[in-house]
Amino acid sequence: NEDLPGGSITSSNLDKELFLVEDKLSGYNSEFEIYKDITIKNNLNNDYTFDLKLLGVFILFLFIIGSSLWFGLNSQEFNWNYKEFNIFDKINNAVTDSITAASIVGSQPLNAPTIIAENNTLPNNTLVNTTEKNSNQLTSSAAKESGLLGISTDINSCRTLGSGSYTITAAYLIAAGTCFYINESNVVLDCNGKQITYPIYSNSGNGINISNGVSNITIKNCKLYLDDSYYDGETWYNSCNGVLECTGIYSLGNNINIYNNTITYGSGAWTSSYGMYLSGNNYNITKNSVGMLWMHNIYLNTNYSLIFNNTLYNGPGIYLADNSNYNNITNNSIKGYLDSIIKIMNSKYNLINNNIINLTSGTYSSIALYSSNYTRIENNTLESYNGYVINLSGGSQYNNFTNNDIVQKSSTGNVPGIIISGTPSLHPDNNRFVNNRINTNLTSIFLSNTTTNYFENNKIDSKIGYALNLSGNCSSNIFLNNNITSSIATKISQSSGSSNNNLIYNNSFGEINWNKTDLTTNLNLTIGNTIYLENNKVGLIDNSGANKLNSSATIKFFGLGYSSITQLLKNGIRCDNNSSLCNITSYSGGTLIAQVASFSNYSYSGNYAPIINNVILNSTYGTNYTHENLTVYYNATDADGNNITNITNWYLNGTSIAILNLPFAAGSNSTW
Numbered sequence: 001n002e003d004l005p006g007g008s009i010t011s012s013n014l015d016k017e018l019f020l021v022e023d024k025l026s027g028y029n030s031e032f033e034i035y036k037d038i039t040i041k042n043n044l045n046n047d048y049t050f051d052l053k054l055l056g057v058f059i060l061f062l063f064i065i066g067s068s069l070w071f072g073l074n075s076q077e078f079n080w081n082y083k084e085f086n087i088f089d090k091i092n093n094a095v096t097d098s099i100t101a102a103s104i105v106g107s108q109p110l111n112a113p114t115i116i117a118e119n120n121t122l123p124n125n126t127l128v129n130t131t132e133k134n135s136n137q138l139t140s141s142a143a144k145e146s147g148l149l150g151i152s153t154d155i156n157s158c159r160t161l162g163s164g165s166y167t168i169t170a171a172y173l174i175a176a177g178t179c180f181y182i183n184e185s186n187v188v189l190d191c192n193g194k195q196i197t198y199p200i201y202s203n204s205g206n207g208i209n210i211s212n213g214v215s216n217i218t219i220k221n222c223k224l225y226l227d228d229s230y231y232d233g234e235t236w237y238n239s240c241n242g243v244l245e246c247t248g249i250y251s252l253g254n255n256i257n258i259y260n261n262t263i264t265y266g267s268g269a270w271t272s273s274y275g276m277y278l279s280g281n282n283y284n285i286t287k288n289s290v291g292m293l294w295m296h297n298i299y300l301n302t303n304y305s306l307i308f309n310n311t312l313y314n315g316p317g318i319y320l321a322d323n324s325n326y327n328n329i330t331n332n333s334i335k336g337y338l339d340s341i342i343k344i345m346n347s348k349y350n351l352i353n354n355n356i357i358n359l360t361s362g363t364y365s366s367i368a369l370y371s372s373n374y375t376r377i378e379n380n381t382l383e384s385y386n387g388y389v390i391n392l393s394g395g396s397q398y399n400n401f402t403n404n405d406i407v408q409k410s411s412t413g414n415v416p417g418i419i420i421s422g423t424p425s426l427h428p429d430n431n432r433f434v435n436n437r438i439n440t441n442l443t444s445i446f447l448s449n450t451t452t453n454y455f456e457n458n459k460i461d462s463k464i465g466y467a468l469n470l471s472g473n474c475s476s477n478i479f480l481n482n483n484i485t486s487s488i489a490t491k492i493s494q495s496s497g498s499s500n501n502n503l504i505y506n507n508s509f510g511e512i513n514w515n516k517t518d519l520t521t522n523l524n525l526t527i528g529n530t531i532y533l534e535n536n537k538v539g540l541i542d543n544s545g546a547n548k549l550n551s552s553a554t555i556k557f558f559g560l561g562y563s564s565i566t567q568l569l570k571n572g573i574r575c576d577n578n579s580s581l582c583n584i585t586s587y588s589g590g591t592l593i594a595q596v597a598s599f600s601n602y603s604y605s606g607n608y609a610p611i612i613n614n615v616i617l618n619s620t621y622g623t624n625y626t627h628e629n630l631t632v633y634y635n636a637t638d639a640d641g642n643n644i645t646n647i648t649n650w651y652l653n654g655t656s657i658a659i660l661n662l663p664f665a666a667g668s669n670s671t672w
Helices: 544-549
Strands: 008-010 019-022 029-042 047-054 076-089 094-099 103-108 127-129 153-155 159-161 164-168 172-174 180-182 187-190 195-198 208-210 215-220 223-226 229-231 236-238 249-251 254-259 262-265 276-281 283-286 298-303 306-308 318-320 328-330 333-336 342-345 351-353 356-359 365-370 376-378 381-384 388-393 400-402 405-408 418-421 432-434 437-440 445-448 454-456 459-462 468-470 478-480 483-486 492-494 501-506 510-516 531-534 537-540 553-557 564-570 582-588 591-596 601-607 611-619 630-637
Touching: 180 187, 208 215, 254 276, 276 283, 283 298, 356 365, 365 381, 381 388, 388 405, 501 531, 510 531, 510 537, 537 553, 564 582, 564 591, 591 601
Parallel strands: 153 164, 159 180, 164 187, 172 195, 180 208, 187 215, 195 223, 208 249, 215 254, 223 262, 249 276, 254 283, 276 298, 283 306, 298 318, 306 328, 318 342, 328 351, 333 356, 342 365, 351 376, 356 381, 365 388, 376 400, 381 405, 388 418, 400 432, 405 437, 418 445, 432 454, 437 459, 445 468, 454 478, 459 483, 468 492, 478 501
Antiparallel strands: 008 127, 019 029, 029 047, 029 076, 076 094, 076 103, 229 236, 501 510, 510 553, 531 537, 537 601, 553 591, 564 601, 582 591, 611 630
16 A cells, blocks of 8 residues: 565565555545465466465555555566455454456565465565565565564554564554553564653653663654653642653664654653663664754663664763763764763764764763773764863773764863863873864863873864963973964963873974973964974074074984085074084985974085996906006095095905005005
């Protein structure tokens, strides 16, 4: 009677029970027995005829009066011809309709057709691959949901569901407590867009309760509405009193699909409940809309779960409880307040990718990690009003933040956009921030009791706070090639309690590396504006605002072709002859390394080695006897235009025979 999505499904035994059917064509609503004689004919011209009596929860029983019925199977083509198909109405004690000459055309998986047994069963695990025909034909279902070939039971009341597939046909359902209990595996519940209101009449309960240990469950197309308020004649009350009471979907199972559901609450409802409370492994939570309050819309204590393309609003979004690992949170829109929008506790190897995450108010966080490791936060838009955008605390380590837009719009208080802060005994260390755009009103990044974090190529801008604030016990952190700007005087603030941190800028021409206990500066730091890394020029703008950066640093020049470096110059004046100003540490492989005591701009002077070529060795007569004189000829040039002094060493059988090698440097070829 309706189109079904395409794909693969698997058949199973039919239960031998009566079923209730609403015939959408003729409007019957009765118990039916279906009898039909079927002839199956394949292209090998083998006929198989038998009687089939179907009495059961036959979900995809298909009958169309006066029409053709089509299935797409797979492989060899065959025909099914209905000789007779009578529908017997037991309540009215009459045959209501019959179908004759209806046909099914398709192709089957084997060379010989699969015969439906006469004992009213379908062969177990018969795989049927289906393909879409045209708009006037039925297309079989996609989902290998319950292991039943097109089996669907229409239901119109709350109940306990055993294995099977169920579709709600009532206009709505109202539950005094929990509406659906699922205590067995292999269940599909399709609410068909109908609303389930729970729990009423001063009771508590969940919308849907999935028992511990069950698996292969699908919950789809449900509208779960929490309304537990009641009136005793004088006062309104709520019957729910705990966070696990009145949850929309409560599950302790595995391999659970939760698709295209809506979970909301009434105006007087108890709001300290989760939208979903899910514990177990392998959840697929896709395309749901959840708008609870106070508690998180989705609570997860799971591994290997996917949270994809959901809309979460009102209250906080997603809570990953202890030991929730290898989960994927992707393409969601999450907006709320009253707690951190995504909170991850003592977990690892989770992915947060391509989400829009917005903390609308409160001093919580858009993303909060507590003692959670190896989290990848990539390509997200993260926003916060009056709260943190990112909060790393406890022992959170080895987390990677890449290519995120991080925006904080707080206007008052002392709440930084990114806070990485631990205790003297528990540090959030070794975290990486790369290629992020960080725009805040208040302080952009605050670090305390943390070490060996890495920030590279981020754009960091604060309107009315520090771009970077390094507080007590903050050491060995590396800041590489970040654009650091702020509208207030101090751009980087580092307190006296911090140890050495590295502020580094480099490119293909050179590098400046400040390794200091105090990196405080009033300069905006951007390459090409205040930082100079150019051909034969490495330096910092000459400005009193440099503050603590106008001090010692290591500088490097890359890609030099000189044979030797003769001088290092500060503002064009040689300084390497005074070690209190600068000194050359090394020159090797085209890289010059030097230590400088303070800043403006540094350059170098080098010298190329002379080039000797066209070397020719001749004897007096060209016969190369030992009594002949040997004469060497060569061409010598110098790229620097310097005079060339020659020293020639003579070898016999690879051994030098020169007694004394000295240049004739006095302007004569015969004296020195």
